[in-house]
Amino acid sequence: MSSIGDGDARARRRAAAGIKQSLRELRNQLSLLNHQVGARLRLRDVDLDCLELVLEHGPLTPSALARRAGLHPATMTGVLDRLQKCGWVTRERDPDGPDRRAVLVRAVKDRNAELFGLYAGMNSAMDDLLAGYSEEELALLGDFLRRTTEAGRAATEELAED
Template sequence: MSSISSGSARDRRRTVTAIKEALRDLRNQLSLLNHQVGRRLELKDVDLDCLELILKHGAMTPGELARRAGLHPATLTGILDRLQKGGWVTRERDPQAADRRAVTVRPVKDRNAELFGLYSGMNSAMDGLFEGYSEDELALLADFLRRTTALGRTATEELSAD
């Protein structure tokens, strides 16, 4: 009886290891895809990361963006300069803010189609992949990815706190 549970535990470890390895492979492949998208748009990888955060979360202060990206505010200044120069974002002063220097970073909506067009091949391929899964399987995958993302966010925050 012990050998069955030991074999089962070993199988589980192998499966978990395979999932972790597949996630590392996925991270690497998505990083390479993003690098190619950034190259086409003449954006550095970190610039594209910050642009994605702004597009996802909407207008925010540079300080909020620095926290979300885990970057030092001085580093973010250069990134925002490049994004603004490229026509991807605007920086607007907030006339209602107590601090007259307060700025809000906003995405330039006219540029979204250009960015999203570069991901259209991957998105179409994924739509085809999803057709092979049931609604329950898709729900499980979505839950796994959300929870994995949350774990990644926590690990990132812990590392950026140092």
């Protein structure tokens, strides 16, 4: 005969499995959205990923960007060539670099509206969705997403070290 505790444990495992499944589905859907955005901008998925990293963390050296993106430096050179050719980033001399060859990759701010405009539908949908949550619920969701992101970052770094 199973105790109430066993039922609670099963319900918890089912709930946790459901959350993990929902996160996989979310990842897939966001990947598809980003693919559509990239296609509209005539950018490869990896190019869009790197552009978003520069927008979020930039300016960055090409090697720092390669590390963040998990790409080989030679691959990063091709990505940056494409992004620069299309007017999304600039490469500027790094005044704090170890020598005159050191560069920083900086996003071209004049292009932000074009990029963000393609996400406007999703941003509006998120605003509507989040309006239905209390401040406490939003804090919980924010904490969960930050911790999930950190777990993903750690797992990515672990795989990259192999």
